[in-house]
Amino acid sequence: MDSDLAVFIQQTVNAISLGGTYALLALGLAIIFSIMGMINFAHGELMTITGYTLMYCGLAGLPFYISAPLAMMVAVVSAVLMERIAFRPVRGGSPASMLVTSFAVAIILQTLFQNLISPRSKAVPLPDVFAHSIHFGELSIGINQILSISLTVVILVTLNWFLRKTILGMAMRAAAEDFSVARLMGVKANAVISGAFAISGALAGAAGVLWVAQRASVDPHMGFVPVLKAFIAAILGGLGSLTGAVAGGFALGFIEIYLAAYLPDHIQPFKEALALGLVILVLLFRPNGLIPAATVGREKV
Amino acid sequence: MTTLLEVKGLYVHYGAVEAVRGIDLTINAGEIVAILGANGAGKSSTLNSIVGLVPPHKGEISFSGGNLFGLPTEIIVRHGITLTPEGRRVFGSLTTEENLLLGSFPLVDPGTYRDQNLQNMYDLFPILAERREQIAGTLSGGQQQMLAIARSLMSSPKLLLLDEPSLGLAPQIVDTIFEQIVDLRNSGITILLVEQNVAMSLQVADRGYIMASGTIVTEGSSDELSSSNIVEQAYLGHE
Numbered sequence: 001m002d003s004d005l006a007v008f009i010q011q012t013v014n015a016i017s018l019g020g021t022y023a024l025l026a027l028g029l030a031i032i033f034s035i036m037g038m039i040n041f042a043h044g045e046l047m048t049i050t051g052y053t054l055m056y057c058g059l060a061g062l063p064f065y066i067s068a069p070l071a072m073m074v075a076v077v078s079a080v081l082m083e084r085i086a087f088r089p090v091r092g093g094s095p096a097s098m099l100v101t102s103f104a105v106a107i108i109l110q111t112l113f114q115n116l117i118s119p120r121s122k123a124v125p126l127p128d129v130f131a132h133s134i135h136f137g138e139l140s141i142g143i144n145q146i147l148s149i150s151l152t153v154v155i156l157v158t159l160n161w162f163l164r165k166t167i168l169g170m171a172m173r174a175a176a177e178d179f180s181v182a183r184l185m186g187v188k189a190n191a192v193i194s195g196a197f198a199i200s201g202a203l204a205g206a207a208g209v210l211w212v213a214q215r216a217s218v219d220p221h222m223g224f225v226p227v228l229k230a231f232i233a234a235i236l237g238g239l240g241s242l243t244g245a246v247a248g249g250f251a252l253g254f255i256e257i258y259l260a261a262y263l264p265d266h267i268q269p270f271k272e273a274l275a276l277g278l279v280i281l282v283l284l285f286r287p288n289g290l291i292p293a294a295t296v297g298r299e300k301v
Numbered sequence: 302m303t304t305l306l307e308v309k310g311l312y313v314h315y316g317a318v319e320a321v322r323g324i325d326l327t328i329n330a331g332e333i334v335a336i337l338g339a340n341g342a343g344k345s346s347t348l349n350s351i352v353g354l355v356p357p358h359k360g361e362i363s364f365s366g367g368n369l370f371g372l373p374t375e376i377i378v379r380h381g382i383t384l385t386p387e388g389r390r391v392f393g394s395l396t397t398e399e400n401l402l403l404g405s406f407p408l409v410d411p412g413t414y415r416d417q418n419l420q421n422m423y424d425l426f427p428i429l430a431e432r433r434e435q436i437a438g439t440l441s442g443g444q445q446q447m448l449a450i451a452r453s454l455m456s457s458p459k460l461l462l463l464d465e466p467s468l469g470l471a472p473q474i475v476d477t478i479f480e481q482i483v484d485l486r487n488s489g490i491t492i493l494l495v496e497q498n499v500a501m502s503l504q505v506a507d508r509g510y511i512m513a514s515g516t517i518v519t520e521g522s523s524d525e526l527s528s529s530n531i532v533e534q535a536y537l538g539h540e
Contacts, residue, residue, distance in 0.1 A: 167403070167406065170403055173395060174395060177395070181392070183354070183373070183374040183375045184354070184384055184386065184453075185403045185404055186379060186406040186456065187406055
């Protein structure tokens, strides 16, 4: 195989893998935003909680195939508790108070991680197989990338099925579009919001597992950067639009990886700025994002 | 005649603004009752507070003898009362059929009745059967109004509150909608109708209440209201 082509394929696999992780995170943000009109900046801390659960499970000697689903479960439970304890009391408040509440939750959790676990990065034991690659001629694809892409696909397909084919999924889409009328249909506000947080927790948990599987470490601020990226991805895709969040996540993944792979060395330090510049360029032409939500600005809870 | 819905001394506030100021309503089983009045008279606020979308400030709301006052909307609709809101408000990104299926959400045992109700709605509104896979946001205004009413009926309500069903529709479509309202009553559903279209409403309704500035200025049978000039007075704001 031509080595340029091999590099291109390799980078494309990287881009799908990173973009998939952004997509999962952006989707988690978008589900909450579409139903409550709130950006949950504590979403990243759900990833971090997942990372620490993986670390403790690894230290306890649990195999990865048990610790990974367990860590996702912990993220789901944490997300539901987060809503119950912190967000429910400010529900119906102004978007600004919900936003500040989510920042507060993020910072409280980061402080707890720093003081109760460690301010420094901790190693997460991973199975050896994650370091292996599969070789096709000059092409080598990491096992963790294959895992990452497969898990992303499985989750996106499952979520799509849930939202389209089950009555609860329909209720969630309805609530995202018009919460008052969804309640007229008998959809319970608390149940649908708890459900949305459970799903967003599962998505953050999956993203957390994938993030840690690439880095084999976890620190108190681990969730911050990826969730910031996911927020950008969600806006790029169209805030509140679920399809948009996935498209935005993949678009951002592709932009970042290709810039990193193909920019000349002396421009490399500017790649983040260039990536965000490209995002702004897209938004100049499509201010509501790539695939805007059907109901921008509709009344939320 | 059995009383289905009884409202006593109902007040609804939006901040400092009193939208509804101490009204009494009685709806008997099997009736079509109209609430008429100008824009801002408090008609929609009354309906919205009955189903809990707008919290009522004080008063009593009882339905089949049970209290509804202060309950959340999702619980109220489980008592067999539902609202087709003003402006239709179908779920525009969902299909016709998904909209209808959601309407059956409040049923205690939806599985048993959902398919039957869905079939009934398709018989009642054949156009919806043709459009079942269509995204509801792309239906015409009249079709969306039929969908909104059908979606409400999917919960097998005893009492249907209809808020401005004729709003923004072409005259022929308005005729069809009003014919369907009469058909619904004949099939045993009690209807409380809020309308600006006075003439049409009094043709189909048994009784009416006239609202102005948040109070009921008069009430009577449709014939009484049609023959007096009190309706025009209410619209012109002379109480």
